[in-house]
Amino acid sequence: MTTVINANVSSQKSWFKWVRDNLFSSVAGTIQTFAFAALVVVVLRWLLGVAFAEKNDWTAVATNMRLLVSYNYPLSQFIRIWVAAGVLLVCAAASLGAWRFDPALTVKRMARTFYSVAVVAALCALLMPSSAPGVLVRTLWLVSTVLAIAGFAASAVASKRNNLTVSFGALLTSSVVGLLAILWFVPFGNYGVVGGSPFANPGDTVARSTKEPWTVIFTLVLFTFWASRALGTKTVAIVRSALLAFWLVGPAFLIFVVLRDPAFDWQRVWAVDVPLAAGFAFGGGLLVYLLAKPTRSSLARLVGVALSAFAILNWVAGFFGWYGMLQKVRISMLLLAILVLILPAFAGSQSKRLRIAVAWGGFILVLHWLITAINTPSTLVxxxxxxxxxxxxxxxxxxxxxxxxxxxxxxxxxxxxxxxxxxxxxxxxxxxxxxxxxxxxxxxxxxxxxxxxxxxxxxxxxxxxxxxxxxxxxxxxxxxxxxxxxxxxxxxxxxxxxxxxxxxxxxxxxxxxxxxxxxxxxxxxxxxxxxxxxxxxxxxxxxxxxxxxxxxxxxxxxxxxxxxxxxxxxxxxxxxxxxxxxxxxxxxxxxxxxxxxx
Amino acid sequence: MRIDGTKKTKRVLGLAAAFAVILGACGGGDDAAEAPTVTDAEEVELTSSDGGILAAVQERGVLRCGVSGAAVAFSFTAADGSMNGIDADYCRAVAAAVLGDATAVEFVSLTAAERFTAVQTGSIDVLMRNSTWTQSRDTDVGMDFGPTTYFDGQQLMARAADGFTTSSQVSDVDGAVVCTNAGTTTETNISELASVLGIKITLTTFEDYDQVTEAFIAGTCDVITTDGSGLVGRKSVQEPSKGAWVIFPATPFSKEPLGPVYAQNDSQWADVVNWTVYATFIADEYGVGSDEVSAAAAGDFGPEMVRLMGGEGELQTVMGLSATAFADVITQVGNYQQIWDRNLTPVGLVREGSANALWNKGGLLYAPPAR
The missing domain is CATH 1.10.3720.10 (MetI-like)
Structure with a gap:
């Protein structure tokens, strides 16, 4: 990678050379370049004309943003949506940090990206129809100018130190700061509904109820990213497995526990659900621990076959209504039977057996919690x-x-x-x-x-x-x-x-x-x-x-x-x-x- | 590849396990998501088998009401997520009568194709989805129609610049390009009428009414046609300048009575829905709005209102409702005029002089006496 970058001489000259070699190398090439540029301009102009035609009322989207994000979720409970979004984004940031996500971003390449985005933004601003909202055109010019300056600065730095790279963290931090600045200072207008009637304040910045949660979330995102980057090798392994577990079951919890807010009947939970979950987690775990010994493979198969037969019988009985049973028991039974059946393949040392048993226990506890949460009526109106x-x-x-x-x-x-x-x-x-x-x-x-x-x-x-x-x-x-x-x-x-x-x-x-x-x-x-x-x-x-x-x-x-x-x-x-x-x-x-x- | 005995057994078992996982996932995917924690033994009884829909709704504590969800002024989702419109308000009225709480409604948004199936299978308690009462639908298996809450009718809309006025007749559109949305009765109505009048029209159909209106604005269509309420709504919002579009003929050329639909052969439930609608008519007749309910119950508006508002007698309790059921309806939802003002006035519909005025003001809204 470095050799390639060093091969390029002074950036100004290479730019010129690149343009000459790739865009205007021959008469046919020059014609193609101009024809293609004209096509791009025409298509872009047409697209922007369609999007920002006078009859298009973009406040329809702004006013209905709530519906588009979460449909008719009650306003009084919106904190739940913010918590869910926050947890997801923070965990994403933690994952990026914990897995040391750091692509090699050379300053030179960044300058190129800045320049091209600046050109596209300026082109869009130029080709906007007159009916487009003024704030959008001004924002495009602003973005274009800022990126052009940034691109110029970056290429100036890169011309001195060719293989200079920027860390992903720095890029993330500056983009978050830029995004928040746009959110707080650019007057996109404040649209929404109060007491059933829509309101519109075109000169304002977006609503405080939008800005504030995003600011909190993004601050936490940055903090988590840098914190997880700073973790030592030992802790990072633990954090990584915790994050993996989160990505498997976390979203389900966010949906069915945080967003849906089940009204748990605690008496029933303590009397029925907790003992059941504990029984399957510890009983099943113990069974798995005992049977996972390599010398007990044939016994494990025997138990597995017996358990499977019983589990299948439960489902058949449920289908024909022979005898009643909690659905949770049927599911857990079947899963335990499957685990015991395939256990000989995972049999091993004591620590390995313990790991399997603990994994089973954790899995069952999570599963039972989820099933109970899903089946409990929601408190949401x-x-x-x-x-x-x-x-x-x-x-x-x-x-x-x-x-x-x-x-x-x-x-x-x-x-x-x-x-x-x-x-x-x-x-x-x-x-x-x-x-x-x-x-x-x-x-x-x-x-x-x-x-x-x-x-x-x-x-x-x-x-x-x-x-x-x-x-x-x-x-x-x-x-x-x-x-x-x-x-x-x-x-x-x-x-x-x-x-x-x-x-x-x-x-x-x-x-x-x-x-x-x-x-x-x-x-x-x-x-x-x-x-x-x-x-x-x-x-x-x-x-x-x-x-x-x-x-x-x-x-x-x-x-x-x-x-x-x-x-x-x-x-x-x-x-x-x-x-x-x-x-x-x-x-x-x-x-x-x-x-x-x- | 040669495999010895034990390996083969292992593989068989392994694959058996793999398939057990697949089967578990097939079955478990949905069970895990929604398996009830009740045992099969303590199974929930099918509530509609005894006591009818009224008992089922009271037991459930919430009314399942079928609406369109995408019909402006009738039932639409507002930007704050609430269901609004005259149909939505009649759902709330029934909930107020049955449960005493106008907010105890679960709105089910139904397409035109699935609305009647939902009534017949009982997945909704009542349908308030701008559905025209016709002979074939009424005699169809499994559903009955209640009193009409809105008398609609098909009309035409054209540009004033083309020489049309509000007194134009259908025969004036001879030779014009008439547009409407495909697969509806409006299409049949206009072509039938054209052949009766002996005029020649070019009928163009579009997928939905937004496209029809856009084509009208673009000039592809000379005339567009649908129910009057729809035309007025479009005119009030999308008309380029005041008076540019005109709606005619003054008397619609089709009858579209819209009202509640419910399951057949449940007279108790039919009575509840019908009298909820009638209560809004009667209260309107006496001028009793949400603020006058207590005065009406005390006798300020005469004996009929006293009976209807639960002041005396047991007209409501013999229906299986509370004595103040209709007082709750008027307090929480309002009388017909209030429902109209809230939902139909904003889109420019005028009640005076239309079929939707009360019977004593030249309209068709008529309720049997409450006694």
Missing amino acids: ISAPPFLGGFTLTFAISYYVVLASFPLGVLLALARTSDLPLFRMMSTAYIEVFRGVPLITILFLFTVMLPLFLPRGMAVSDLAAVFAGYSIFSAAYLAENVRGGLQSVRQGQYEAANALGLTVFQRTLLIVLPQGLRVSIPNLVGQGIATLKETSLIAIIGGFDLLRIANSTIPNQPQFLGQKRPGLLFIAMVYFILAYTMSKSSQRLERRLDAGRM
């Missing part, structure tokens, strides 16, 4: 359920669908590539059936038909049905992506693993999957992006996602009748930012994993 809507709903669904379909898809891919015909056939049937059916059909099936197939007395909310149906659908696609990756692992790798005496599990987990998954990253991220965009389909079964709000809620408010375009353009931007972030981080991940390969 929401006039049109479900309690999630807008951006929150889009984000929650895509996050959990990706999270849930990943393990399911990997298992399906493994089954489909296995030598056992039965599993291969079952997996193929699953994949082909779910790939052959449109997503809308599956969503309808799960919201309308699923309740008919469930055991008596069991209800599924629309939201949960969507989560389940969508994950099952997505897993079928994911399985094929992963299978593509698995097939790229050469036969020699399997043979080498066998020669080392690895078990099937060890071979799969340590040799095959890491190589296979790395190959399938582009496809997996592509599917993640598709999942994010397809969440808008839940509008059909009654959810209020971003698209439905922009397309049918806002244009039907009396003061914004027919104002469809601003809302649609706004959500297009939101989707683009999310999808682009995903694709960028996947590129980074690919580069990093590839670097490890060399």
Whole structure:
């Protein structure tokens, strides 16, 4: 990397040379450059004209920001949304710090980025139609000027010290400060609703109720980032595992405990839920600890088969209503049976056994807490359920669908590539059936038909049905992506693993999957992006996602009748930012994993 | 690849476990999300089997009301997340009558396609979704219609610059490009009328009404048509200059009575919904608004209002409601005029002289006497 940078001589000269070599190298090249530049200008002008036409009332978006973010979540409980957003962002910052995220940002490259953004901003400001809000044009000029100066300063510094880099922390800090300054000082206007009637103060900066929480959150984000950067090697390992655990279960807690605020019946919780959870956690943990000894493998299998038979019997009994049982017991029983069945593969030393037992206990406690929270009525008074809507709903669904379909898809891919015909056939049937059916059909099936197939007395909310149906659908696609990756692992790798005496599990987990998954990253991220965009389909079964709000809620408010375009353009931007972030981080991940390969 | 016996067993078991996980995830995904902690034994009874919808609503403590959620002035979500409009207010009125609390409503936003299924399957208690009362719908399995809360009718809108006035007739649009949204009865109504009148029109349809209006503004359409309430709403917000657009003919050329819809063969529930609507009419007739309820119960507005406001007699209690049920409706939601002022006046609809005036003021709103 450094050699490449040093090879470039004085930046001024190299700029000139680059332009001459790449843009005006020949007559044809010059014509192409001008033609393309003209095309860009025309398209940009047309786009801005569409977006900021006189008939587009952008205050429709500003006034309805609350709906777009969280739909009809009660205003008095908004602190919950801020807490949830804050926890997510702070944990993201902590993760960046704890995993020492520090891409090599050369000052030279930053200068180039600054210059190009400044040019784009200036171009946009120039091409804005006269009906565009003045504050936007002024902000664009301001951003353009500031970035041009910053770019000039950066290139001046870089011309002296060519390979100078800037730490990611410095960049994060300055962007956060810049963002907060814009939020506090640029008069974007203050729009909203008070007591049912909308108000508009175009000259103001955004509402204090927006600025203040963001300021607090961003301050905490910066603090956490730097704090987690400063951690020692020993503590950072603990923090990393804590963060991993958070990313697996944290969002569910944020949704179902923080946002939904269950009204726990404490008497019942102490009398039924706590003893049950404790019993499964400690009893199951003890069983696992005892059976995980390598010498007790055959006993573990025997117990596992017995437990599985009992667990399956419980489900069958529940379906036909032979005897009653808490659903939680059925689920925990099944999970314990599965764990005991696969236990021989993980059998090992005392510390390893203890780790497995503790992991089981923690998992069960979390699971039981979540199930109880989900089944407790919410204290929120929401006039049109479900309690999630807008951006929150889009984000929650895509996050959990990706999270849930990943393990399911990997298992399906493994089954489909296995030598056992039965599993291969079952997996193929699953994949082909779910790939052959449109997503809308599956969503309808799960919201309308699923309740008919469930055991008596069991209800599924629309939201949960969507989560389940969508994950099952997505897993079928994911399985094929992963299978593509698995097939790229050469036969020699399997043979080498066998020669080392690895078990099937060890071979799969340590040799095959890491190589296979790395190959399938582009496809997996592509599917993640598709999942994010397809969440808008839940509008059909009654959810209020971003698209439905922009397309049918806002244009039907009396003061914004027919104002469809601003809302649609706004959500297009939101989707683009999310999808682009995903694709960028996947590129980074690919580069990093590839670097490890060399 | 040769595998010895133990390895094979191991693999079989491993894959069995893998599939158990898959099955667990399939089943568990949804169960974990919403599995009730009640045992199957202490199962909840299906409430509608005995006592009807009224008992079910009172037991549940909240009214499930089907609305459109995307119909300006009828039911729409405001920027603060609340459901507003005349339909939404009638949902609140029923909740106030049954539960004494106008806020005890769960609004279910339904599309035109799914609204009647929701009534028939009982997933909502009452439907207030600007649905026209027609013979086929009324005789359809599983639902009945209540008293009309808004008399709508199809009209046309054109540009004054093209020579149209409020006294223009349908026959004047001969040769014009008429636009409306696809798949609705408005489309059938206008083409039927055109063939009856013997005029030639070019009918263009769009996916939704925003597009129709945009095409009208852009000049692609000479005339647009839909229910009068919709045209007035569009005119009041999107008209480029005052008086540029005109709505005609004065008497609509179709009848669109809009009102509540509920499950068939539950007379008790039908009575509750019908009389909630009638109570708003009667209170309007006597001029009893939210502020006059206690005076009305004391007798300032005559004996009928005393009975209706729970001052004496047991008209409400024999219906299965509290004596002050309709007093709660008027206090918390208001009479018909107040509901109109809150929802329909802002979009420019005028009540005087329309079919929605009271019967003694030349309109069609008429309630049986409360005695």
